[in-house]
Amino acid sequence: MITFLTKGLIRDRTRSFFPVIVISLTVAIVVFGSGFMRGVMNSMLLDTAVILSGHEKVVTRAYSEESQLMPNDLALLGSNELIKRLEIEYPEFFWTPRILFAGLLDVPDQNGETKAQSPVIATGIDFFSNGSRQVEIWELDRNIVEGVLPKLENEAMISSKLANQLGVSVGEKVTFIGSTMDNAFSTYNFDIVGTFNLRKGQTDKQMMLVDISGARNALDMDNAASTILGFYHDLYYDDKKAVDFRSKFNTLNSDSSDIFSPFMLALRDDNQMSTIVDFSNAMLIIMGGIFLLIVMVVLWNMGLMNGLRRYGEVGLRLAIGEPKGHVYRSLVFEAFLIGFIGTIIGTVIGLGLTYYVQENGIDYTKGMEALTNSSIIMPNIFYAQVTTDLFYIGFFPGVFATVLGTMLAGIAIYKREMAQLFKDLES
Amino acid sequence: MNIKNSVIKFNNVTKRFPVGGDYFIALKNIDLLLNKGEFTGLVGPSGSGKTTLLNIIGGLDSASDGNVSVLGQSLENTSHNERAKVRRKNMGFIFQSYNLLPVYSVFENVELPLILNKIDSTQRLKKVNQAIEWVGLSDKRDSRPSMLSGGECQRTAIARAIVHQPALVMADEPTANLDAENSHHIMKILTNLNRELSTSFVFATHDEKIMGYLKRIIHLEDGQIKKDQLIKNPKFS
Numbered sequence A: 001m002i003t004f005l006t007k008g009l010i011r012d013r014t015r016s017f018f019p020v021i022v023i024s025l026t027v028a029i030v031v032f033g034s035g036f037m038r039g040v041m042n043s044m045l046l047d048t049a050v051i052l053s054g055h056e057k058v059v060t061r062a063y064s065e066e067s068q069l070m071p072n073d074l075a076l077l078g079s080n081e082l083i084k085r086l087e088i089e090y091p092e093f094f095w096t097p098r099i100l101f102a103g104l105l106d107v108p109d110q111n112g113e114t115k116a117q118s119p120v121i122a123t124g125i126d127f128f129s130n131g132s133r134q135v136e137i138w139e140l141d142r143n144i145v146e147g148v149l150p151k152l153e154n155e156a157m158i159s160s161k162l163a164n165q166l167g168v169s170v171g172e173k174v175t176f177i178g179s180t181m182d183n184a185f186s187t188y189n190f191d192i193v194g195t196f197n198l199r200k201g202q203t204d205k206q207m208m209l210v211d212i213s214g215a216r217n218a219l220d221m222d223n224a225a226s227t228i229l230g231f232y233h234d235l236y237y238d239d240k241k242a243v244d245f246r247s248k249f250n251t252l253n254s255d256s257s258d259i260f261s262p263f264m265l266a267l268r269d270d271n272q273m274s275t276i277v278d279f280s281n282a283m284l285i286i287m288g289g290i291f292l293l294i295v296m297v298v299l300w301n302m303g304l305m306n307g308l309r310r311y312g313e314v315g316l317r318l319a320i321g322e323p324k325g326h327v328y329r330s331l332v333f334e335a336f337l338i339g340f341i342g343t344i345i346g347t348v349i350g351l352g353l354t355y356y357v358q359e360n361g362i363d364y365t366k367g368m369e370a371l372t373n374s375s376i377i378m379p380n381i382f383y384a385q386v387t388t389d390l391f392y393i394g395f396f397p398g399v400f401a402t403v404l405g406t407m408l409a410g411i412a413i414y415k416r417e418m419a420q421l422f423k424d425l426e427s
Numbered sequence B: 001m002n003i004k005n006s007v008i009k010f011n012n013v014t015k016r017f018p019v020g021g022d023y024f025i026a027l028k029n030i031d032l033l034l035n036k037g038e039f040t041g042l043v044g045p046s047g048s049g050k051t052t053l054l055n056i057i058g059g060l061d062s063a064s065d066g067n068v069s070v071l072g073q074s075l076e077n078t079s080h081n082e083r084a085k086v087r088r089k090n091m092g093f094i095f096q097s098y099n100l101l102p103v104y105s106v107f108e109n110v111e112l113p114l115i116l117n118k119i120d121s122t123q124r125l126k127k128v129n130q131a132i133e134w135v136g137l138s139d140k141r142d143s144r145p146s147m148l149s150g151g152e153c154q155r156t157a158i159a160r161a162i163v164h165q166p167a168l169v170m171a172d173e174p175t176a177n178l179d180a181e182n183s184h185h186i187m188k189i190l191t192n193l194n195r196e197l198s199t200s201f202v203f204a205t206h207d208e209k210i211m212g213y214l215k216r217i218i219h220l221e222d223g224q225i226k227k228d229q230l231i232k233n234p235k236f237s
Helices: A003-011 A017-053 A062-064 A079-089 A160-164 A214-221 A241-253 A275-310 A311-319 A324-360 A365-369 A394-415 A418-426 B048-056 B081-088 B106-116 B119-134 B150-162 B181-199
Strands: A056-060 A093-108 A114-125 A144-147 A157-158 A173-179 A185-196 A207-211 A226-234 A262-266 B006-017 B022-035 B039-043 B066-072 B092-096 B168-172 B200-205 B217-223 B224-230
Touching: A003 A062, A003 A324, A003 B106, A017 A079, A017 A226, A017 A275, A017 A394, A056 A062, A062 A262, A079 A093, A079 A226, A093 A144, A093 A157, A093 A160, A093 A214, A114 A160, A114 A214, A144 A214, A160 A185, A173 A214, A173 A262, A185 A207, A185 A214, A185 B006, A241 A262, A262 A324, A262 A418, A275 A324, A311 A324, A324 A394, A324 B081, A365 B200, B006 B048, B022 B048, B022 B200, B022 B224, B048 B168, B048 B200, B081 B092, B092 B150, B106 B119, B106 B150, B119 B150, B119 B181, B150 B168, B150 B181
Parallel strands: A114 A207, A157 A185, B039 B200, B039 B217, B092 B168, B168 B200
Antiparallel strands: A056 A226, A056 A262, A093 A114, A093 A173, A093 A226, A144 A185, A157 A207, A173 A185, B006 B022, B006 B066, B217 B224
16 A cells, blocks of 8 residues: 555645655755844844853953953953963863053154054954964954954954054054053054955944964963953854853852952843844744744645645545545554655755855844944844754644644545435545 | 345435534435445435435444444444545545546556555556456556546456455446546446456445446435335446
8 A cells, every 4th residue: 555655646746746856945944044044143243242242251350340451450360370270160162362452543654753543442363372262253364355464462453443543554653552451551563464354334433453472461461361262162052051150150269359250251241132032032932932833834734735626535445345444544654654754854944045155154244334333233144054953943833733734624525424425425 | 124134224314404502404314225236326316315325334434323234344333544444445445537646557546446445466466457457557557647538547447446355335426527428338347247256336326327227226315215226237237
């Protein structure tokens, strides 16, 4: 009987080929849609994490309370030792030091007189350490406009917007004027070796990037850091875990009576990010849920229609003596088989598409350039994200909904008045 | 009538259908004995109870009162599966609109009852070829129903009904969709099969063309047998 039914299934394209196509496409859309939504939401969180907060951030208690002032006099001391400890105790993250500082950037002319000046917000990041992923997470290879990455501690990159404003180009020297962590006056010369455009709206308007060793020299912050940032290795923010780790760390390490004791903040603790994180999670659930529900209804309906379309065939099989249970099981098994094959194909297509967009992104630079006066931090390139759940999410609409529809249609078989068979089969 | 040879036995059978708060009586106190090898027609106007009677004979419906035996087995208090088994083993069905499965060939359509009866493939091949030969479709065994004429489709349906050599074949208006020539052809095939296989045939029909082939005509009216007529020399036998 299985061979007989399989023959029919293969030959009847309306039972096999077309449903497989519909299920594959639907599942591919579900998988890609989910991956893309997650990617976009995570991109928005990752932008903030990379530039400001990390997925976890360790600062001193005092720094956390005045962080918007960038108070480097309240920075973490002994940061190298603390990072080593964090790497052992929290291996879920990779940890990196940061120094955030602000001041004035002075561009001299040929005679050493000031040619141009601008406020600058600088970040000392770890370019040079072995295994540092800073170039990767800042996407500097992609975002570099001119020149190269810093290789020495007195080398700096500035944003192309700031370079244009100051009229400075690669190869020129600039002087940073600010204060050390002890609030003493400080000047430090940097060679501009490159310009970059983060392609995140106005975020990098006054930005300068230097290696953390240069920042330490400029601010007299030996073995100190404004913050130590932790990032999940896959760069995907898991809010629940981050909050758990933060609570555990603070319970064990933070002394509320010591303003210089280390204090961990999760991404959601930073600058109203909790709203964004909650919004992001809620949007994923609501949009994903609605989307999933719609495709489930579509496939459920397809399963139902496929079952009802075979009313005549089922009637005949019942009339010539096939037990109802056998007919019912064969319909459900067939729906399962078609749903399973369609889901596998759809999942492979959806994952392939998601992976492609994860690696290459969808560039929306032109659209974002229109936001020249907006202060919103938005990524210019939207990336999808391949996550574990994409491997099985398609089975809900692809198999579950299809089989459910067929099962419902099959109830009509069970409820069918056998006495009507002759009449049914004449129609 | 010879009770030992009986294929179907109805004893005071009544069938009622609920209609609104009341009942419609489709069959009233039917006593009937159909013997092996009979070629019987149930005739009567619409609503006379022909199809209900056919349904009860085929185990597709059950009697409200009275007792029905098919091939010596009472159908009283039998489950769906038990009645399905009786149909599968001992009955064949021919429908007005053929009801062939369009994605299968003539051979495969005819093969279906044997598959349901778990006949092995060698036997199936032999029996199906034989059935197709009986109805004169050997040259069409690999054709799909869409490539056949109406008459050929009905011959395929006949082959499917008799391939497992059932004791009883029921046919509901088997010639209603056919022209006169094809109707006579079909009836000749059925008459031959009745003669060669001793299979009992029960027809529900309005068709005057069929009457000339029947050896027994049961006239139904308002759910009752009005006349039970044995034809000694059918016109087209």
